[in-house]
Amino acid sequence: MGASFFRVVFVVDIILAYVIRMPHVKRNIRNRVRENRTTAFEWVVMPLTFVGMQLLPVLQIATRWLDFADWRLPPVAVTALGLAGMTVFALGLWLLWRAHADLGRNWSSKVQLIEGQKLVTTGVYRYIRHPIYAAHWLWALAQPLLLQNWIAGLAGLVTYLPAYFHRVPREEEMLVQHFGDEYLEYIKYTGRVLPIVRR
Helix, strand or coil: CCHHHHHHHHHHHHHHHHHHHHHHHHHHCCCCEEEECCCHHHHHHHHHHHHHHHHHHHHHHHCCCCHHHECCCCHHHHHHHHHHHHHHHHHHHHHHHHHHHHHHHHCCCCCEEECCCCCCCCHHHHCECCHHHHHHHHHHHHHHHHHCEHHHHHHHHHHHHHHHHHHHHHHHHHHHHHHCHHHHHHHHCCECCCCCCCC
16 A cells, blocks of 8 residues: 555545535534624634645645655555554544534534534533544544645644634633533533543
């Protein structure tokens, strides 16, 4: 298994992520928005995330423009890193699917509350508060392992960082204001993107 194989795997993973998400986008587009806290910064940073996690990788795979930034590795290292990337991305896809299934109609692609929104604390939400963000972290970590290119590989991590650190605190502030003590209690026994390890 060479570098080109793992690049094809990355494209397949992107397609699978869309397959997982699109039914929820179509269903939830009809949700009535109760409160929208999307900022101008998000309208800038979210397209940048798209560039870093999808556009640059596809550009690397479809052209030779970024070949100068490819990692020069022995075949055994290419295979080992690629298999690790496949595993990490597979876990991310499972988490993306499970989180959407658990959230149902309560999911929104923006920082907003919808009419009748419920606090989901079951399924993967029993352990982490933001499994969809966790899935995207896994995608960003798998990207350099699969693409093995300094630019296209690391672009996911670089562009996802500002999106995550801007959105999550604002989203949690909104949920605390909406759900009050129920959400504050929920925070005590769950991590944001990693489960809390208790003795």
